[in-house]
Amino acid sequence: MTPELGNFALILGLCMSLVLSIFPLIGSINNTPGWVALAKPAAFGQLFFVAISFAVLVAAFINNDFSVLYVAQNGNTQLPLLYKISAVWGAHEGSLLLWALILSSWTVAVALFSRALPPEIVARVLSVMGMVSIGFMSFLLFTSNPFDRVFPVPFEGGDLNPLLQDFGLAVHPPMLYMGYVGLSVAFSFAIAALIGGKLDAAWARWSRPWTMIAWVFLTIGITLGSWWAYYELGWGGWWFWDPVENASFMPWLAATALMHSLAVTEKRGAFKRWTVLLALTAFSLSLLGTFLVRSGVLTSVHSFAADPARGLFILVFLCIVIGGSLALYAWRAPNVSSGGGFDLLSRETLLLGNNLLLVVITAFILLGTLAPLIYDAMGWGKISVGFPWFTAMFVIFTPFLVIIMGIGPLARWKKQDPADIARQLRIALLLSVAAGVVMALPLFHEGNIWAGLAVMLSVWIVSSLVLSLRQRYRYRKGIAGMLRDLGSRGSGSYYGMVIAHLGVAFFIIGVTFVTQFDVEQDIRMSPGQTAELGGHTFRFDGAKVVQGPNYRADRGTIHVFKDDKEIAVLHPEKRTYTVQTKPMTEAGIDPGFTRDIYVSLGEALGGGDWSLRLYYKPFVRWIWLGGILIAIGGLLAASDKRYRMARVSSTAPAQATPKRFATEARS
Amino acid sequence: MTRYLRYLVPLAVFMVLVAFLYRGLSLDPKRVPSPLVGKPMPEFSLPRLKDPAATLSNSDLMGKVSILNIWATWCVSCRAEHEVLLLLAKTGKVDIYGLNYKDERDKAQQWLAQLGDPYVANAFDADGRVGIDWGVYGAPETFITDRQGIIRHKHIGPLTVDALNNEILPLIAELQSTP
Numbered sequence: 001m002t003p004e005l006g007n008f009a010l011i012l013g014l015c016m017s018l019v020l021s022i023f024p025l026i027g028s029i030n031n032t033p034g035w036v037a038l039a040k041p042a043a044f045g046q047l048f049f050v051a052i053s054f055a056v057l058v059a060a061f062i063n064n065d066f067s068v069l070y071v072a073q074n075g076n077t078q079l080p081l082l083y084k085i086s087a088v089w090g091a092h093e094g095s096l097l098l099w100a101l102i103l104s105s106w107t108v109a110v111a112l113f114s115r116a117l118p119p120e121i122v123a124r125v126l127s128v129m130g131m132v133s134i135g136f137m138s139f140l141l142f143t144s145n146p147f148d149r150v151f152p153v154p155f156e157g158g159d160l161n162p163l164l165q166d167f168g169l170a171v172h173p174p175m176l177y178m179g180y181v182g183l184s185v186a187f188s189f190a191i192a193a194l195i196g197g198k199l200d201a202a203w204a205r206w207s208r209p210w211t212m213i214a215w216v217f218l219t220i221g222i223t224l225g226s227w228w229a230y231y232e233l234g235w236g237g238w239w240f241w242d243p244v245e246n247a248s249f250m251p252w253l254a255a256t257a258l259m260h261s262l263a264v265t266e267k268r269g270a271f272k273r274w275t276v277l278l279a280l281t282a283f284s285l286s287l288l289g290t291f292l293v294r295s296g297v298l299t300s301v302h303s304f305a306a307d308p309a310r311g312l313f314i315l316v317f318l319c320i321v322i323g324g325s326l327a328l329y330a331w332r333a334p335n336v337s338s339g340g341g342f343d344l345l346s347r348e349t350l351l352l353g354n355n356l357l358l359v360v361i362t363a364f365i366l367l368g369t370l371a372p373l374i375y376d377a378m379g380w381g382k383i384s385v386g387f388p389w390f391t392a393m394f395v396i397f398t399p400f401l402v403i404i405m406g407i408g409p410l411a412r413w414k415k416q417d418p419a420d421i422a423r424q425l426r427i428a429l430l431l432s433v434a435a436g437v438v439m440a441l442p443l444f445h446e447g448n449i450w451a452g453l454a455v456m457l458s459v460w461i462v463s464s465l466v467l468s469l470r471q472r473y474r475y476r477k478g479i480a481g482m483l484r485d486l487g488s489r490g491s492g493s494y495y496g497m498v499i500a501h502l503g504v505a506f507f508i509i510g511v512t513f514v515t516q517f518d519v520e521q522d523i524r525m526s527p528g529q530t531a532e533l534g535g536h537t538f539r540f541d542g543a544k545v546v547q548g549p550n551y552r553a554d555r556g557t558i559h560v561f562k563d564d565k566e567i568a569v570l571h572p573e574k575r576t577y578t579v580q581t582k583p584m585t586e587a588g589i590d591p592g593f594t595r596d597i598y599v600s601l602g603e604a605l606g607g608g609d610w611s612l613r614l615y616y617k618p619f620v621r622w623i624w625l626g627g628i629l630i631a632i633g634g635l636l637a638a639s640d641k642r643y644r645m646a647r648v649s650s651t652a653p654a655q656a657t658p659k660r661f662a663t664e665a666r667s
Numbered sequence: 668m669t670r671y672l673r674y675l676v677p678l679a680v681f682m683v684l685v686a687f688l689y690r691g692l693s694l695d696p697k698r699v700p701s702p703l704v705g706k707p708m709p710e711f712s713l714p715r716l717k718d719p720a721a722t723l724s725n726s727d728l729m730g731k732v733s734i735l736n737i738w739a740t741w742c743v744s745c746r747a748e749h750e751v752l753l754l755l756a757k758t759g760k761v762d763i764y765g766l767n768y769k770d771e772r773d774k775a776q777q778w779l780a781q782l783g784d785p786y787v788a789n790a791f792d793a794d795g796r797v798g799i800d801w802g803v804y805g806a807p808e809t810f811i812t813d814r815q816g817i818i819r820h821k822h823i824g825p826l827t828v829d830a831l832n833n834e835i836l837p838l839i840a841e842l843q844s845t846p
Contacts, residue, residue, distance in 0.1 A: 288684075291688065315685065315688055326677045330675045330678050334670060334671050334674055370684075373687055373688070374687055
C-alpha cells in the first residue's frame, strides 16, 4: 500500500506544478492578483507532495520493501543504514526523484526569500520553475517510476553498486543536483525578465546570489566527485574527461561566466543580452548533461542504464525548454537596450574577456564530448576524444584566463588608464616571471617548463590579489578600517573574490605538480620485501582476509619509511562485496599538505605475494583545496549584505560605483 | 533584419545539436567495428566440449559459410540469445560453431542438455586464449566467416530476431551465393 502512496503523492506534486506553471504566469501578464497569489501556495504544495513521495521511497529502502522493483534492484538487507538511504539516489529512477525534490525545494526557497521582489516577478519566476518541474515529474511518472512493483517479491535485493557504497559518493550526487537544479533559478529569472521585457540592474542583482549559491554547490559536488575518484578507483586519478564529468563541468564554466557577467550587468547595466543568454545556457547545459547521462548516447563510466525511450523523452523536453527559451530570447533580446559604454581597457572589457574564454572552453569541451557522437552520426567512423586533447585545450586557454584574472580586480570600471595599471602590476609581473623561471630552470631539481608556467601563473594571481588588498588597505585607512568594513555592502563579494581566486592559484599548482612530478610503480612484492619510490621506502607485510559488514576483503599492510623513520602504516584493501561480486579497491593513503603516498592492492600472485601499485603524488591535495577555497569564496560573495537589502526598486538604473571607490574590486 | 537574425544564432546552434542528439539515440556507442572483419580468421585448435579427446580447429570452419558464437554459462545475455541461436540452427542454412569461453566443462554441457544445442560443435576455451586472438571483449559475440575463412561480420552482444532477419541471414545468403 505505502509505495502507492508515494506514487499518488508524486501525481499530486505534478498537479501542483501544473497549477504553478499556468495560473501565476497568466495572472502576472493580465494583472490578476488572485492568480498571481497562487504561486507561493502552489510552490509549497508541490514541495509537500514531492517530499512525501521521496520519504516513502526512503522508507521502502530502510524497510527492505523488495516488492518495489527499484528497491529490489538497488537495496539490500545487509546495507548499512547510510547506504540504504543513499541507495535511493543510486540509480536512475530514484536520482530523478531526488532531482524533483531538490527542484521543488529551490522553488520554495525562491518563494520564501523573494519577499522584497515585486509579486508579479516572483510569480513568473516560480511559474517557469514549475514548468521545468512538470517535465521532470512527468519523466518520472511516465518512463521511470521508482514505485513500480515486482512480483514475485524477491527475498533479497540486488544491492547498491559497491562503487557507490562510500561516504563521498553518498553526498556527491545531492550536492551536484543542488548545483544543476539551482541554475534553474537564474534561468527562471532570465525567462521572467525576458517575458516582462525588463532586463535591468535589479534583475541582475536578484539573480546573482542564487547563481552563486548554485555555483557553490556545483563546485562542492565536482570537487567531491574528483576526490572520490581519487581514493576509490585505485589508481590515483582525479579527473578523467569522461562525458559525465564534462556534463558537470560545462554548466560550472557557464555559471562561472554568468556570475562575472552578472557583476557587469548589476554594476554597469552593460552586457544584458549576453548575461541573459549565459543564464539560459548554464541551465541548458545542466539539462543537456542529464540527457547525456541517462540516454546512453555516449559511453561513460558512470552512465545509467541506457534506454532510448527515456532518451527521446528528455530530448523532447530539452527541445521545449531550451528551444523555447532560446526562441524567446531571439524574440525579445533585440529590444533590450544596451547598457553604459566602456573603454577598450576597463574592467568591463576584462570581464568580457573572461566570459569569452570561459565560453570558448565550454564550447571546446562540448565539442570534445560530442565528437564521438558527431563522427558516428556523420558516418565518419568511430573516434574517442581523450585526455591529451582536453588537456591541450586547457593548457592553451588557462594562461590567458589567469592573466585577465590578475588584472581584472585592479582595473577600474568604464575606463582604465593603461599606464597606471601597468605601473601597479609591474611588481606582480616581475615576481611571477622570476618565480616561473626559477621553477623552470634546473636549479634545485630537474627543470620543468610546465611547473614553471604553473608557478608563474599562481604567483601572478596571488601577487595581484595582494596588490588589490593593499589598495583596499589604503582606501580603508589601515587594518582597523578594513575590519570595520567587513560587514558592509560589497565586502563579502570582495573577499569572496579574493578567496576564490586564491583557490584557482592552489588548483593550478596542484594539477600541474601532480601531473608533472608524480611517480608510480607497479611491483610484485613478497611479505617482508621493500621497495623505494619518491624518496620513501615501502615495506610490504603481507595481506590477510578481513570481514566487513557486507563484504570480504584482503587487507594489506604496508609500512612507509622516510630516512629510516616510519611515517605511516597503510592498509589498502581489495574488497569483494557479497551480493554484486565485483572486486573493489580501497587505496591506502597517507595524506599530506605537499604530497600523498598512495598504495593500492593489485592481484594475489600466490605464495603470499601481491602485485602492488605505489604512488608518490606531490601537491595532489591542492587540487581539492583549490576547489574548497573556490566554494568558500562563492559562499562569502553570496552572503554579501547588499543582497539582503530591503526591497530594491526595480526601476533604479544601475549606478556606477562612487568615484572614490571606483578602483576597488567589488565584483 | 540582420539585427534580428543575430539573436537566432543560439537557437540555430541548439537545433543542430538536437539533430545530432536525435541521431545519437539510434546509434550504439559501444559498437566498435572489429579490426578482424575482412581478415582471415585467427588459427586455433582446441579440445571439443563434448569430447575432450577430439579437437575443433579453424579448418573445420573452412570451405563453407560458418558462424562462430562465443558464449559461456556465466553470461546472462548468452541465455537471452540462446533461443535465437536455436532458431537459426533450425533453419539449417548455416553451421553454427561455438567457442565456450572461460567456462567449466560440466556446466556448459549441462546448459546444452537443458536448453538445447544449436551448435555443430563447440571448442572449449578454458583460459580464454583463443578468445583473445579473436578480439573477444565480452560474451556473447558472433562472427560470420566465408568459404575462404575470411571473417565477414562481427555481432557484439546478444543476437536478436531482428538482427537475424535483417543482418545475419541476408549476409549468409549473399556469402553462400558467391563461390
